[in-house]
Amino acid sequence: MEFPFDINQLFSERISILDQNLIASRQSKEKPDLRVKIATVLDELGKASAKAQDLPAPITSASKLQFQKHQLYLMKDGESSRGRGVVVGFLKVGYKKLFLLDRNGVHIEVEPLCVLDFYIAENLQRHGYGIELFNFMLQHQNVEPVLLAYDRPSTKLLAFLARHYNLRQSVPQVNNFVAFEDFFHKRAVSQ
Numbered sequence: 001m002e003f004p005f006d007i008n009q010l011f012s013e014r015i016s017i018l019d020q021n022l023i024a025s026r027q028s029k030e031k032p033d034l035r036v037k038i039a040t041v042l043d044e045l046g047k048a049s050a051k052a053q054d055l056p057a058p059i060t061s062a063s064k065l066q067f068q069k070h071q072l073y074l075m076k077d078g079e080s081s082r083g084r085g086v087v088v089g090f091l092k093v094g095y096k097k098l099f100l101l102d103r104n105g106v107h108i109e110v111e112p113l114c115v116l117d118f119y120i121a122e123n124l125q126r127h128g129y130g131i132e133l134f135n136f137m138l139q140h141q142n143v144e145p146v147l148l149a150y151d152r153p154s155t156k157l158l159a160f161l162a163r164h165y166n167l168r169q170s171v172p173q174v175n176n177f178v179a180f181e182d183f184f185h186k187r188a189v190s191q
């Protein structure tokens with residue numbers, strides 16, 4: 001995704017981690033317009049993701065990020081667009097208290113890290129950016145994909161998880177979240 005400003009000026013790393021602050025407060029005091037530009041990027045990404053998933057409204061925006069304790073991993077390609085950079089996509093995660101049904105149909109209360117929103121720009125999908133971003137998040141959070149819960153995963157995300165992590169068998173739930181078979185077993189072992 002291209003923007004009418006320099007993406008490299010906003011995001012110095014290939015993958016940046018944004019949270020409630022959007023950017024470090026020191027940086028925002030020096031350059032208040034950075035915050036506005038970052039908000040524009042997040043709002044556009046949220047809209048594009050909602051459109052790709054046929055959602056009635058975006059679940060990611062700058063204002064939502066400021067009021068929720070989520071972490072958003074944003075990936076850029078710094079060389080494209082004549083060196084101004086383009087935004088490749090994002091992955092948003094956060095902890096949620098959930099009631100999930102285990103393999104015996106028993107309700108258990110858990111608070112796993114959840115995949116909440118994930119989007120790679122249309123023209124860049126199926127080029128390996130998604131797995132690079134996802135693996136970065138796994139390493140940063142020090143977690144395995146099977147220990148995550150997935151909020152209303154799209155068909156593309158389910159195919160992605162099967163393809164890259166061999167996650168295929170999920171345990172049926174009564175909410176929108178998907179947890180895979182080993183979630184309950186591995187969780188118990190790792191506690």
Ligand code: ACO
Binds near residue numbers: 130160
């Ligand atoms: N159809 C089916 N599977 C797909 C498709 C597609 N159009 N695109 C990606 N995949 C899956 C496949 O398993 C594919 O492997 P294959 O090409 O060998 O079949 C694999 O993803 C490719 O891996 P990457 O290139 O690393 O993934 P990508 O960069 O495409 O990112 C993502 C995956 C984020 C799901 C991307 O396709 C996307 O943005 N889709 C639209 C938005 C979306 O559905 N996001 C998930 C929402 S649900 C949630 O966030 C909880």
